[in-house]
Amino acid sequence: MSTIAASPRLGAQPAARGGRANKVLQFSKLTVFYLVLLGVGVVFMVPYIFAVFGSLKPESSIFTTPAWVPPSNPAWSNYPNAFLNFSQVQTQFGRYMLNTAIVTVALTVGQVLFSMLAAYAFARLTFPGRDGIFWLYLCTLMVPNIVTIVPLYTEMHYLHLVNTYWAVFLPYALGTPYTIFLMRQFFRNIPQDVIDAAKIDGCGDVSVLRRVVIPLSRPVIITAGLIAFVFGWNNFLWPLVVLNSQSHYLLTNGLANFSTGPGSGEYLNLLLVGAVITLVPMLVLFIVFNRYIVRSIQLTSGK
Amino acid sequence: MALTATEKAATAGVARSIGTGRRPKVPRSKGARELLRALPFLTPSLVGVLLFLVIPVVFVLVLSFMTWSGAGPFKWAGLQNWTNIFLFDNAAHSLGVTAYYVLLNIPLQTVLALGLAVMLNRKRRGMAFFRVLYLAPYLSTPVAMGLIWSWVFDPRQGAADRFLALFGIHGPAWLSSSLWAMPVVAGVNIWQFLGFNMLFFYAGLQAIPSSLYEAAQLDGASKWRQFWRISLPLLNSTMLFVLITDVIGSFQVFDTLYVLTGGTGGPGDSTQVLSLQIYNVGFQGTRYGEAAALSVLLFGVILLFSVGQFLFFKNRTTYEFS
Structure with missing residues (x-):
């Protein structure tokens, strides 16, 4: 990528000849570059987001709704239930x-x-x-x-x-x-x-x-x-x-x-x-x- | 290490002031005085290292020739534990599973980490942000992450299956399939430590003088060629470090695997790695002698691999510049 980007620095002439096509190519390369980085970033973030969404869903919809869909009606009571001794399961x-x-x-x-x-x-x-x-x-x-x-x-x-x-x-x-x-x-x-x-x-x-x-x-x-x-x-x-x-x-x-x-x-x-x-x-x-x-x-x- | 003149003077001064102070009986010899001065600082860690590191290492070796059930007396067992782990516990299979895990984990992890490091080793906007973002999983509790991932890969319409269904693919049974369980565990582990490994390669790349690349560019070398001829050879010592620490870590995989597969080594015995077997034989089966033998086996394998890797990379040229 930077073979192209670096060559203009050596002399002004190639840049003038490269013209618009070169610029468009460079721009699209840059876009792809950032899209890849962003895609990788999403993979790193996804489990955290899933976990927060899931922790606010009622038990019934844990598997019936996709993990990436936010809870429609956040069940905030999950948090106190998990912190304190919840009767059905031993969560403390x-x-x-x-x-x-x-x-x-x-x-x-x-x-x-x-x-x-x-x-x-x-x-x-x-x-x-x-x-x-x-x-x-x-x-x-x-x-x-x-x-x-x-x-x-x-x-x-x-x-x-x-x-x-x-x-x-x-x-x-x-x-x-x-x-x-x-x-x-x-x-x-x-x-x-x-x-x-x-x-x-x-x-x-x-x-x-x-x-x-x-x-x-x-x-x-x-x-x-x-x-x-x-x-x-x-x-x-x-x-x-x-x-x-x-x-x-x-x-x-x-x-x-x-x-x-x-x-x-x-x-x-x-x-x-x-x-x-x-x-x-x-x-x-x-x-x-x-x-x-x-x-x-x-x-x-x-x- | 030689003492400087001032240090000597200071030491003598302190010693003298102790000598004339409240404690009348100070040992005469210089060595004993120095030791007395250092002991209060050294004792806690010395107790810790001896009691919790040195003695256990010696003891695990001894225990591998004895039987102990978690209480009561130790009995001499000779080589019985060692034959038992191979004949009855199928330690050879566990060793194979462990090696398979390492093989799934290391090459992909290393290539991806290096690739990300090369991508981020540019002077462009936002590179620091992405470096931080990719590193985030590194500190995250492996047990908690394992749980979240086990939900993602749940065969009852977990997120992975639902995602594949969007493309019309019917996902496998993931963690309840003896074919897929191990790759999933390796994948989760790669996800967790990719950013960590990337950082080492990034630091290594940053240390390479840019003049080398500029010279190569003048000679018309392509980016690809520059990577193979400049970056990779100069990352030799980083590569050695990353591979050794990763291999050692992979041989010890436990937390993620335990949570993802329920800690039984299943499905079947497809995820029964040595570390899990140590836990199951020792603490579930209360056959501590055999667990000790398995521990010694694992230690031996890890040492062998580290030495092997070290020798392999040592024979290649390492470049130093400062």
Whole structure:
């Protein structure tokens, strides 16, 4: 496309000769280009729109009307019905949401705080075995989550933590190698002069961290917080394994249980309410922190 | 890493101030003092990494030679779990299904992501908007998205069937068909992570100096030729990264698959991937020893693939510019 577009820049003559035909061709090419982009965009947006429409339809019309047709008479009562204990089916999305919030906040706060402490030690302190321990941390990055599910469950069984919130967030709340690695890279780039100045003013390690390192590291802390929060909110397999009473379920478990459990396929409208309320916080985060998310993805590839 | 003079002075100063402070008994040796200073920062993560990563990895290997039913004692089982998973659980079939899923997922995902990245790598209006739009599904809870898609592909006149009916096509039974269930799962996964992968390729393309394209243009190289001769070779390291992370991720597929197919591995055993089998054998069947053996098998396969891919791309030239 831009072979044609770029050639006029080399000299004025070809543009004059190209004339109208060239312009029309270029315009139609541009139109097709944007139409393709828009078409792809529609594919990405469609399930969200379907879900919102479906969550506002009465159960009877979930399959009798096409998903792309908006509800003719929005059934707003679906939302309170799904949030509270609805008598016909056990939907307690309010409860699930509370559980998810508790676990996710604990996981996020712990992961950010303890990763930060470890990253400070690796980036700014010298001690015997430092590089060896850091190398061990990096090695654990190769271990896929699914591989440790069985032994982790065994551990939780012997720690008597099965079916508690603790079991869900503890494995990820003491700092994770990946976040430690990200933060260490960032902390290393803080100029030594700034830290020396604080030390001359009588700051110990804790106050250096609090007064110098943290204020200078806001981007990486927000990135780490986002990674932890999204992981906690979307986590499914581990809570599925380690929680066995419905009152402890997270949103993901509640959704899956409702869809595959007894009486599944019924009240799909309420299930879609559950899906929508699970997705809304993630979409809000995505919009608000878009720049940080893009940055965190690019950090992953080392670019 | 060598300490700077100021850092040394600062360390000594702090150590001295501790020495003359409230704690009278400070270890003499420098190493012990440094360790004492670092431990409060290091301990939480060290406990976490040892307890929840290092020990489990060792333990899963040990457990694969033992039997445990979720309570009570562990019993030594020798190679029994390993023979059981192949003879009775048909682990070879699960491995095949997993490989089939990876094959459905990776090539299409990579080509589409690269294509979108090339399209968006232009100086035109609205490119940033489309980049954001395509990335939206990346954070969206896979379980919730899986549910919505399972409704779209519902054989009882879901949106997919209704849409095809507009063109007079009678849709297949999708998720209740052993032929179509896996492609649907792969499609949903591609939908979810396409924007994410696109972003890596986009970043890679942005890093290629435009002077290379300008030079090629002067030589009369077509856009198509520029892509094959400049963009693609220079995206080598990005390609390696994307393929390795995608393959590792695809081998672990669980959430989407569980929700779309009900977690039984059905229809038949057409969607029984290894990760699902680990869950079903272990936590549904309480045969944790066999589940551990399956976990070790999956870990081995993932490691093998990552190393293989790495070697394949390492042998090709990687270009660096800064």
